[in-house]
Amino acid sequence: MNKRVKELRKVLNLSQKEFADKLQITQAGLSKIEVGGSILTERNIKTISEKFNVNEDWLRNGNEPIFNNDYSNMDISQRLKLLRKEKLKLSQEEFSNKLDISRANMSSIEIGRIALTERNIKAICQTFNVNENWLRNGNEPIFNAEEEKDLIKSLKNKYKLDEVSTSLLTTFVNLDDFSKKNIVEFLLKSIEDYYINNPDKLKELNKNILNIQQEKTKIVARGKGITYEDKSKIDKIIENSEDLNLEDIDFL
Numbered sequence: 001m002n003k004r005v006k007e008l009r010k011v012l013n014l015s016q017k018e019f020a021d022k023l024q025i026t027q028a029g030l031s032k033i034e035v036g037g038s039i040l041t042e043r044n045i046k047t048i049s050e051k052f053n054v055n056e057d058w059l060r061n062g063n064e065p066i067f068n069n070d071y072s073n074m075d076i077s078q079r080l081k082l083l084r085k086e087k088l089k090l091s092q093e094e095f096s097n098k099l100d101i102s103r104a105n106m107s108s109i110e111i112g113r114i115a116l117t118e119r120n121i122k123a124i125c126q127t128f129n130v131n132e133n134w135l136r137n138g139n140e141p142i143f144n145a146e147e148e149k150d151l152i153k154s155l156k157n158k159y160k161l162d163e164v165s166t167s168l169l170t171t172f173v174n175l176d177d178f179s180k181k182n183i184v185e186f187l188l189k190s191i192e193d194y195y196i197n198n199p200d201k202l203k204e205l206n207k208n209i210l211n212i213q214q215e216k217t218k219i220v221a222r223g224k225g226i227t228y229e230d231k232s233k234i235d236k237i238i239e240n241s242e243d244l245n246l247e248d249i250d251f252l
Helices: 002-011 016-023 027-034 042-051 056-061 076-087 092-099 103-110 118-128 132-137 145-158 163-173 177-197 199-213 231-240
Strands: 216-221 225-230
Touching (some): 002 027, 016 027, 016 042, 076 103, 076 132, 092 103, 145 163
């Protein structure tokens, strides 16, 4: 429980003195609690739970979520950190890279030293499908579930996915980056092993890829009908051709 007190304080972006003042205990007393030299009293637990909207079961036993579902008592920087750490499971570096923000600035934003700009807010909501009203004001839901469903539905229709494939896609996109990376690496290794053990299938795959790459262009030859030629050859013909001057042409 002592470690969770320190974890909570950091999530809330509070110094030991600020946190201790809110709990009406001394900074020295809080320091002892955080290092395990003292235990939380029942009064301490109730105060933390009520003042910071903390899930008492998490504080006592570590069972998530950390907070009860009332995010309006948190400020925007606290909601941002909760979004990154608890919901998206991203490090500061991973999160800031996706938003094209330096890690130093992200750290300053999370502790309230720098305010989120309108551009930051829009980028966060668009990149992670976050409900802007939640980010600004704490009003749930956290994510725009309907937009996510519409996107999945669009992919399903475009690529004619069956229900199993759609379910797998939905599960995959909702995983954290670490899990996605492990799955991709596993699939790539499995595919590699399959083609190593089935060289004929590899030749067939290469042939199919070659056919896709050699895009055909329709050519209409006057008086001769229609023919098709590889796009690469057409590009070569265009590259080697000269500019046409109509004055140099004798029309019959």
